[in-house]
Amino acid sequence: xxxxxxxxxFGAPLNDLFGIFFEDLNHAADGGLYAxxxxxxxxxxEPVDHPDYHETFAWTVDHPNDVQVRTDHPLNxxxxxxxxxxxxxxxxxxxxxxxxxxxxxxxxHTYLFSVFIAASRRSFIQVILEDEQHHRLSAPLTITTDRxxxxxxxxxxxxxxxxxxGRLIVEVLPDSQVNLDMISLFPTETFHHRxxxxxxxxxxxxxxxxxxxxxxxGGCLVHDxxxxxxDRESMYRWKKSIGPVEQRPTRRNKWGYNQTLGLGFYEYFQxxxxxxAKPLPVLPGGYDPHHKRxxxxxxxxxxxxxxxxxxxxxxxxxxxxxxxxxxxxxHPEPFNLEYLAIGNEExxxxxxxxxxxxxxxxxxxxxxxxxxxxSGPFASGSEFNRGWKSAKKYGSxxxxxxxYMATDWFLANQHRYDHYDPKGPKAFLGEYASKENKWINxxxxxxxxxxxxxxxxxxxxxxxxxxxxxVDYPNWTPDLxxxxxxxxxxxxxxxxxxxxxxxxxxxxxPHSIDGLPTPTVKDAQPIIGQFGFEGDLADxxxxxxxxxxxxxxxxxxxxxxxxxxAERARHMLGKTSSQNYSLTFDATRTxxxxxxxxxxxxxxxxxxxxxxxVL
Ligand code: AHR
Numbered sequence: 001x002x003x004x005x006x007x008x009x010f011g012a013p014l015n016d017l018f019g020i021f022f023e024d025l026n027h028a029a030d031g032g033l034y035a036x037x038x039x040x041x042x043x044x045x046e047p048v049d050h051p052d053y054h055e056t057f058a059w060t061v062d063h064p065n066d067v068q069v070r071t072d073h074p075l076n077x078x079x080x081x082x083x084x085x086x087x088x089x090x091x092x093x094x095x096x097x098x099x100x101x102x103x104x105x106x107x108x109h110t111y112l113f114s115v116f117i118a119a120s121r122r123s124f125i126q127v128i129l130e131d132e133q134h135h136r137l138s139a140p141l142t143i144t145t146d147r148x149x150x151x152x153x154x155x156x157x158x159x160x161x162x163x164x165x166g167r168l169i170v171e172v173l174p175d176s177q178v179n180l181d182m183i184s185l186f187p188t189e190t191f192h193h194r195x196x197x198x199x200x201x202x203x204x205x206x207x208x209x210x211x212x213x214x215x216x217x218g219g220c221l222v223h224d225x226x227x228x229x230x231d232r233e234s235m236y237r238w239k240k241s242i243g244p245v246e247q248r249p250t251r252r253n254k255w256g257y258n259q260t261l262g263l264g265f266y267e268y269f270q271x272x273x274x275x276x277a278k279p280l281p282v283l284p285g286g287y288d289p290h291h292k293r294x295x296x297x298x299x300x301x302x303x304x305x306x307x308x309x310x311x312x313x314x315x316x317x318x319x320x321x322x323x324x325x326x327x328x329x330x331h332p333e334p335f336n337l338e339y340l341a342i343g344n345e346e347x348x349x350x351x352x353x354x355x356x357x358x359x360x361x362x363x364x365x366x367x368x369x370x371x372x373x374x375s376g377p378f379a380s381g382s383e384f385n386r387g388w389k390s391a392k393k394y395g396s397x398x399x400x401x402x403x404y405m406a407t408d409w410f411l412a413n414q415h416r417y418d419h420y421d422p423k424g425p426k427a428f429l430g431e432y433a434s435k436e437n438k439w440i441n442x443x444x445x446x447x448x449x450x451x452x453x454x455x456x457x458x459x460x461x462x463x464x465x466x467x468x469x470x471v472d473y474p475n476w477t478p479d480l481x482x483x484x485x486x487x488x489x490x491x492x493x494x495x496x497x498x499x500x501x502x503x504x505x506x507x508x509x510p511h512s513i514d515g516l517p518t519p520t521v522k523d524a525q526p527i528i529g530q531f532g533f534e535g536d537l538a539d540x541x542x543x544x545x546x547x548x549x550x551x552x553x554x555x556x557x558x559x560x561x562x563x564x565x566a567e568r569a570r571h572m573l574g575k576t577s578s579q580n581y582s583l584t585f586d587a588t589r590t591x592x593x594x595x596x597x598x599x600x601x602x603x604x605x606x607x608x609x610x611x612x613x614v615l
Contacts, residue, residue: 102165
């Protein structure tokens with residue numbers, strides 16, 4: 001018989017424990033949450049973003065000789081390319097198929113069309129929605145113009161039938177001569193009716209979770225890039241992502257496609273507010289660990305200013321430069337920023353040499369902001385410890401931990417945070433997932449989340465990653481929510497996240513269970529050390545792995561099949577205190593991220609014996 005003891009007192013507050021993490025990978029923003037239906041609206045797609053790209057990617061033109069991509073009279077210097085159409089004899093039909101296999105139109109729904117036009121003579125343009133068989137789905141609407149300077153025109157178009165594979169048709173009528181740019185189509189109904197907003201169905205599925213916070217905009221997308229903010233492939237600089245969308249430069253997304261920045265920092269803050277989630281932006285810390293590019297320390301000030309200005313943008317009143325900017329964009333009230341992360345998953349001393357400059361400048365001006373340091377993409381090890389050391393030294397409020405592991409790892413590490421120091425810094429589990437979307441993964445994540453709740457005095461924030469995946473453009477699996485242009489399919493893991501967020505308590509209640517058969521996992525406590533061999537930095541396939549215990553001279557072969565550990569095993573060890581072990585292995589480099597690693601977890605049984613788990 002077991003005995004459950006519940007203490008008659010409150011434990012740690014759960015505060016903002018469970019939230020979400022949005023990154024534009026898997027076309028999560030462009031072609032996803034961002035409701036823009038036109039792909040390549042500004043003709044800025046280039047092969048540097050993706051080898052298949054060119055300026056008219058996603059567009060088809062029926063009279064190519066009448067159409068040119070030009071740059072001599074651009075809409076602005078951030079938006080260089082435009083389409084010059086001279087319809088001498090016949091009408092010229094330009095079509096965009098959007099993302100996936102086409103655009104989703106629904107009968108009786110309306111769509112906001114907009115375009116910038118500069119005309120060399122009196123010109124006529126018709127706008128029509130069509131299905132994939134070229135049948136009309138809307139009555140044609142006409143724009144007439146003779147303005148030679150760039151002018152924005154807007155129309156509301158009503159669809160009269162459904163189509164999941166629709167196209168937007170812009171027809172330049174005979175004897176017209178126009179330059180066209182920023183050809184855009186949005187559903188008029190967006191989540192919370194925001195202009196330049198997000199897809200309602202995807203916004204709704206986020207809102208149904210009731211996240212306490214939203215981390216954005218990445219991920220590796222933030223810190224993978226060059227140091228010059230004007231480069232197309234620069235690190236993510238938030239100031240480029242606000243203001244009129246036609247003035248935002250598009251960029252090469254780390255995940256191999258073009259990022260319009262249409263979903264920018266203003267929209268992220270707005271979305272967080274609409275979701276009732278606290279915003280949690282991530283800024284680059286002047287170091288790209290992917291390419292080992294570091295801003296010289298004496299040139300770090302603009303990067304630090306980006307952080308200070310962002311806080312002012314979010315929280316400053318209208319007498320401040322950036323608070324005024326926010327008000328001009330349509331949000332006079334502050335966004336109430338509390339959390340700010342410097343760096344994402346950083347590896348390498350150069351980041352930790354730069355972090356203190358950000359930390360001290362922000363602390364000095366905004367002592368109320370909770371600062372988040374980072375411990376790299378590892379659950380343990382020297383790089384992981386480097387982040388924690390830096391956080392403790394400078395007094396960061398949180399350390400961002402990221403790990404994507406097998407289900408067994410999550411089960412074996414249920415008690416990971418029991419041993420953390422409640423005096424802080426707290427852990428922010430900013431990215432985690434067990435590596436598939438099967439029910440067992442969801443169950444294991446749920447049981448792990450109970451460990452997070454139990455340790456709410458040591459873990460302040462946690463969010464699953466990645467959040468979204470457009471099924472036609474996957475960069476990464478598993479993910480939480482799958483979608484295409486008209487369907488949304490949350491994973492089983494999503495429902496676990498939703499359950500925990502919907503029913504997140506305010507405080508945990510200390511409790512214990514005695515007298516039950518000791519579960520195997522408990523038997524493994526305390527975990528005294530662990531080593532992982534998987535992920536980015538171990539992009540290898542293992543074979544012939546031998547573990548040698550030099551105390552006992554025992555050798556253990558681990559069996560691998562197709563590069564994956566074939567059998568999990570538990571081994572009793574000699575003494576652990578001497579740590580007199582070695583591991584030999586043959587490995588083939590595969591390149592890229594793989595999940596065929598293994599973990600050695602060292603534990604101690606209740607009767608003081610030491611053992612090792614191989615998972
Ligand atoms: O979530 C996907 C990626 O995983 C993130 O961009 C990065 O931080 C991590 O490596």
